[in-house]
Amino acid sequence: xxxxxIVSSFxxxxxxxxxxxxxxxxxxxxxxxxxxxxxxxxxxxxAKQVIAGDKQLNKLEADLNDLSIKILALRQPFAGDLRKxxxxxxxxxxxxRMGDLARNIAQRTNTITKAEAETGSIDTLIRMSETVQVxxxxxxxxYERSDIEIAEEVRAQDETVDRLHNSLFREMLTYMMEDPRNxxxxxxxxxxxxxxxxxxxxxxxxxxxxIYMVSGEWPEGGRVKKDKTSRMxxxxxx
Amino acid sequence: MPDYLLSTxxxxxxxxxxxxxxxxxxxxxxxxxxxFMLLMFTAIFFRGIxxxxxxxxxxxxxxxxSQIDPSGTRDENSLKQANYKPILLQGLQQVIPGATExxxxxxxxxxxxxxxxxxxxxRVARKPELIGTSQRVWVAASSEVDLYVKGxxxxxxxxxxxxxxxxxxxxxxxxxxxxxxKKQFNKTFFTSGDSRAPEMAxxxxxxxxxFFSLLICFLIAFxxxxxxxxxxxxxxxxxxxxxxxxxxxNNLAAVPSIVFGLLGLAIFLNxxxxxxxxxxxxxxxxxxxxLPTIIIASRSILRSIPQATRDAALGLGxxxxxxxxxxxxxxxxxxxxxxxxxxxxxxxxxxxxxxxxGMVAFIVDVPKGVTDVATALPVQIFxxxxxPEKGFVELTxxxxxxxxxxxxxxxxxxxxxxxxxxRRW
Amino acid sequence: xxxxALSAETGAKPIMTARNVDVxxxxxxxxxxxxxxxxxxxxxxxxxxxxxGKSTFLRCFNRMNDTIxxxxxxxxxxxxxxxxxxxxxxxxxxxxRIGMVFQKANPFPKSIFENVAYGPKIHSLAESKxxxxxxxxxxxxxxxxxxxxxxxxxxxxxxxxxxQQQRLCIARAIAVDPQIILMDEPCSALDPIATAIIEELMxxxxxxxxxxxxxxxxxxxxxVSQQTAFFHLGELVxxxxxxxxxxxxxxxRTQNYISGRIG
Numbered sequence: 001x002x003x004x005x006i007v008s009s010f011x012x013x014x015x016x017x018x019x020x021x022x023x024x025x026x027x028x029x030x031x032x033x034x035x036x037x038x039x040x041x042x043x044x045x046x047a048k049q050v051i052a053g054d055k056q057l058n059k060l061e062a063d064l065n066d067l068s069i070k071i072l073a074l075r076q077p078f079a080g081d082l083r084k085x086x087x088x089x090x091x092x093x094x095x096x097r098m099g100d101l102a103r104n105i106a107q108r109t110n111t112i113t114k115a116e117a118e119t120g121s122i123d124t125l126i127r128m129s130e131t132v133q134v135x136x137x138x139x140x141x142x143y144e145r146s147d148i149e150i151a152e153e154v155r156a157q158d159e160t161v162d163r164l165h166n167s168l169f170r171e172m173l174t175y176m177m178e179d180p181r182n183x184x185x186x187x188x189x190x191x192x193x194x195x196x197x198x199x200x201x202x203x204x205x206x207x208x209x210x211i212y213m214v215s216g217e218w219p220e221g222g223r224v225k226k227d228k229t230s231r232m233x234x235x236x237x238x
Numbered sequence: 239m240p241d242y243l244l245s246t247x248x249x250x251x252x253x254x255x256x257x258x259x260x261x262x263x264x265x266x267x268x269x270x271x272x273x274f275m276l277l278m279f280t281a282i283f284f285r286g287i288x289x290x291x292x293x294x295x296x297x298x299x300x301x302x303x304s305q306i307d308p309s310g311t312r313d314e315n316s317l318k319q320a321n322y323k324p325i326l327l328q329g330l331q332q333v334i335p336g337a338t339e340x341x342x343x344x345x346x347x348x349x350x351x352x353x354x355x356x357x358x359x360x361r362v363a364r365k366p367e368l369i370g371t372s373q374r375v376w377v378a379a380s381s382e383v384d385l386y387v388k389g390x391x392x393x394x395x396x397x398x399x400x401x402x403x404x405x406x407x408x409x410x411x412x413x414x415x416x417x418x419x420k421k422q423f424n425k426t427f428f429t430s431g432d433s434r435a436p437e438m439a440x441x442x443x444x445x446x447x448x449f450f451s452l453l454i455c456f457l458i459a460f461x462x463x464x465x466x467x468x469x470x471x472x473x474x475x476x477x478x479x480x481x482x483x484x485x486x487x488n489n490l491a492a493v494p495s496i497v498f499g500l501l502g503l504a505i506f507l508n509x510x511x512x513x514x515x516x517x518x519x520x521x522x523x524x525x526x527x528x529l530p531t532i533i534i535a536s537r538s539i540l541r542s543i544p545q546a547t548r549d550a551a552l553g554l555g556x557x558x559x560x561x562x563x564x565x566x567x568x569x570x571x572x573x574x575x576x577x578x579x580x581x582x583x584x585x586x587x588x589x590x591x592x593x594x595x596g597m598v599a600f601i602v603d604v605p606k607g608v609t610d611v612a613t614a615l616p617v618q619i620f621x622x623x624x625x626p627e628k629g630f631v632e633l634t635x636x637x638x639x640x641x642x643x644x645x646x647x648x649x650x651x652x653x654x655x656x657x658x659x660x661r662r663w
Numbered sequence: 664x665x666x667x668a669l670s671a672e673t674g675a676k677p678i679m680t681a682r683n684v685d686v687x688x689x690x691x692x693x694x695x696x697x698x699x700x701x702x703x704x705x706x707x708x709x710x711x712x713x714x715x716g717k718s719t720f721l722r723c724f725n726r727m728n729d730t731i732x733x734x735x736x737x738x739x740x741x742x743x744x745x746x747x748x749x750x751x752x753x754x755x756x757x758x759x760r761i762g763m764v765f766q767k768a769n770p771f772p773k774s775i776f777e778n779v780a781y782g783p784k785i786h787s788l789a790e791s792k793x794x795x796x797x798x799x800x801x802x803x804x805x806x807x808x809x810x811x812x813x814x815x816x817x818x819x820x821x822x823x824x825x826x827q828q829q830r831l832c833i834a835r836a837i838a839v840d841p842q843i844i845l846m847d848e849p850c851s852a853l854d855p856i857a858t859a860i861i862e863e864l865m866x867x868x869x870x871x872x873x874x875x876x877x878x879x880x881x882x883x884x885x886x887v888s889q890q891t892a893f894f895h896l897g898e899l900v901x902x903x904x905x906x907x908x909x910x911x912x913x914x915x916r917t918q919n920y921i922s923g924r925i926g
Contacts (some may be wrong), residue, residue: 475732544769546767546769547769547771547772548730549727549730549763550765550769550771551771552727552758553727553758553762554758554762554781554835554836555755555756555757555758555782556755556785557755557785565771569772
């Protein structure tokens with residue numbers, strides 16, 4: 001795989017595809033970072049920038065889709081190239097959804113700050129966001145280096161996000177039970193946390209694609225989902 | 239339009255000039271070859287065309303029984319061999335009464351061909367009723383008279399330098415004045431064998447000799463050549479032996495034909511004691527000579543049959559022999575036949591090897607088979623060209639024309655065969 | 664290299680097995696220790712760069728290499744359990760069981776009917792004229808050509824288009840009722856439509872026949888075959904399930920070749 005294609009324009013297409021993917025990933029990471037920052041600083045103009053920034057991300061994805069289709073149609077890649085195009089295409093889809101989720105966070109930030117709703121502590125949320133940012137940056141490194149180990153680490157890191165999400169869920173339940181006026185703000189935080197948790201899942205899926213891209217085999221065994229919120233209820237008697 | 243697209247740019251003009259120049263070289267070369275050929279053909283044609291006509295002299299003959307058949311038996315042989323000279327002379331004397339001296343009578347009689355008495359004998363033997371009647375018969379004039387009538391003897395040449403004397407010419411003119419001289423189509427040329435007298439000589443013996451020789455040549459060389467070529471090309475494994483054979487075949491093709499003649503002389507005549515001077519031996523020698531040509535031509539044809547054809551048959555499970563004889567040979571056959579015919583056309587024109595095996599003899603009789611003594615067309619041409627009589631000059635050219643016609647016919651036949659046998663798909 | 668069945672993973676019963684096959688052209692070794700199984704009723708594609716020996720290897724299967732004087736085949740090739748290079752084996756009979764279709768369509772310069780009838784004739788497969796006609800028509804139908812030529816069976820085979828000629832050659836091969844059909848780049852001279860028709864034909868033929876195809880087009884190998892074997896410099900680099908070869912080849916050399924890299 002190290003050697004170049006005989007047709008050099010094939011190489012050019014492949015490296016452009018890689019660049020687009022990396023740019024999307026960096027952009028997603030930046031969007032999440034900005035959205036989190038806007039939330040922390042209650043900065044509505046920054047939140048608006050994040051919302052506007054998603055269009056740029058969508059455009060990148062459209063370009064990447066076009067390029068993938070072009071490569072598939074014109075180059076008819078086989079083996080590693082085929083896996084790379086398919087994995088990149090699917091990964092870009094994940095990035096795009098992550099972009100949407102980041103935009104949603106920014107929108108909710110807008111709503112919360114406008115309403116000056118009480119949200120309680122958002123530290124856990126910020127930790128979740130930071131973890132997903134790290135995961136996103138790692139997955140880009142893994143992609144650049146075709147490094148399966150990093151990808152596996154990223155998959156493992158998703159557990160952290162899930163755990164954080166679980167504890168945030170409990171935290172928010174408590175807040176909401178303490179004072180029903182907190183509900184509005186907490187619900188928004190809860191949804192933001194859900195968004196970030198989903199972003200983590202997306203990154204983990206990209207990591208899976210990446211492992212297939214590099215090794216030609218799907219990683220064995222499903223990822224252990226540590227998100228238990230689907231089984232949690234508010235215990236009013238507690 | 240940019241300059242470099244125009245044919246007037248210097249580089250283009252130069253290239254065009256080179257192109258045009260080369261075309262002209264080619265045309266000139268062709269023109270030169272054609273003019274040589276035309277020159278040769280016209281020369282032969284004008285020299286030989288006279289031979290297709292011959293001069294006849296009418297003689298009023300009294301077929302008196304006492305002269306021809308004194309015994310009255312009407313026996314065919316004695317009628318043929320009777321002495322017709324006196325009655326022919328009498329007939330001539332009726333028109334030219336002055337010639338009474340013995341020498342004059344002889345000279346007068348020499349206006350007629352030697353063959354005239356044989357001619358009369360044949361006629362009488364065929365039709366004995368003629369005896370006792372008086373007939374005007376047209377008999378062949380002698381060669382000298384013939385040449386004179388055809389304008390090939392110039393009466394202005396000093397008398398000493400020509401065989402036809404002034405008085406002979408006067409006699410001819412007298413005969414001509416009384417309408418007793420005419421030129422007619424020379425049937426003899428095509429229906430009889432060689433003769434010492436040009437006016438009685440014909441090409442049939444030689445033509446049949448050539449035909450029989452070529453027949454033998456074809457019957458031997460064609461199957462041998464084709465089988466050799468097919469074996470070497472399709473069956474034989476490449477080895478030092480086949481290489482040796484190949485080199486030898488190529489060398490044989492270049493061996494001068496006279497060597498084959500010597501070989502024939504040594505082997506067929508001296509060793510096997512086959513009949514000398516016959517088309518059988520001639521054909522065998524020509525076959526030896528043609529064989530390498532046929533083999534080489536056939537092999538190159540076989541080599542040109544695409545391997546795909548063989549693969550197709552072999553891939554279906556056809557055996558080597560089935561592949562060869564169902565597919566390869568039929569495809570190659572037109573080419574092999576053409577090669578053979580062209581090789582035989584060369585053999586038809588060959589003289590030297592036939593000289594060596596005695597087909598150079600003076601043959602009057604027309605051969606009836608391959609074991610009859612015969613000569614061949616080119617040998618006949620050689621013989622006539624060598625003869626001192628002036629009458630043979632035009633016969634030589636006429637024979638060459640016949641030979642050329644045969645060669646052209648064979649080539650046309652080769653083209654026809656190729657066109658007919660060649661599959662159109 | 665492991666001498667056991669390299670195609671074991673495809674799971675089908677092998678009809679032909681090659682073990683440790685070496686082929687020499689004079690002193691030059693064209694095939695080096697190749698072992699491969701040909702699974703029955705499947706299409707096996709042999710791919711690799713020009714001169715890699717794939718055609719040479721294909722021609723070992725029906726002993727077409729016999730026609731090349733300097734060619735020597737060593738090793739063990741078994742068809743239905745019988746060593747085909749055994750001196751007792753009749754090559755004519757072998758080739759009637761293992762047909763061949765060539766790179767360039769090579770119909771005989773005869774009529775369409777005669778082309779197909781030739782094989783049955785030389786192997787005396789037809790009991791009567793009607794039977795022969797039956798065989799010819801069935802073969803043409805199996806080759807998907809009958810509808811196109813039914814009204815002109817006596818026209819020359821060479822008057823057909825390139826794709827039709829190639830299908831005529833397939834019909835001709837089918838007519839002797841072989842078990843295996845070897846195809847040596849059968850579509851290399853055809854346009855994409857004619858190629859597609861032949862590929863579709865091959866797919867339907869594999870129910871009845873085992874097909875081994877040499878092709879330069881990796882796309883074609885990917886489209887038609889169930890098993891692919893990659894040859895390089897006279898060696899069998901890798902063989903196995905076609906999908907695996909084209910999505911995730913084991914060997915770097917295969918990877919580089921099929922993804923169009925220098926290698």
